Amino acid sequence: MSKKKRRSGHYCKICHEFRSNESFSGKGHANHICKRCSKKSPAVQAADMTLNRINNMPFRKLSQAEKSWLENRLHDQREEVKTAAQEIYKQLYPHMERNNRKKQLHINKLS
Structure with missing residues (x-):
């Protein structure tokens, strides 16, 4: 039985997308807000x-x-x-x- 494939990166709660780790700032990981959405x-x-x-x-x-x-x-x-x-x-x-x-x-x- 194979392992379940996990999504890489983090989930942005504003745009509702999984994004790469590079798309998040330092505090964005914990807040679940990507750089693009944090500019809004x-x-x-x-x-x-x-x-x-x-x-x-x-x-x-x-x-x-x-x-x-x-x-x-x-x-x-x-x-x-x-x-x-x-x-x-x-x-x-x-x-x-x-x-x-x-x-x-x-x-x-x-x-």
């Missing part, structure tokens, strides 16, 4: 990490923590994050908009 501003780094997390959301039933995190991204100030979160949310919960409208109609009828 912290705001851009945070936006990239959020977009990657949104795009890599699993298409299964989300846990309560994952669902609340995604719902919070629906009201994000960054436009690209907001639109990506809305697209993924509509794919995961296609009837949520209709159900919210029904709840509102029921509340209005009771009042």
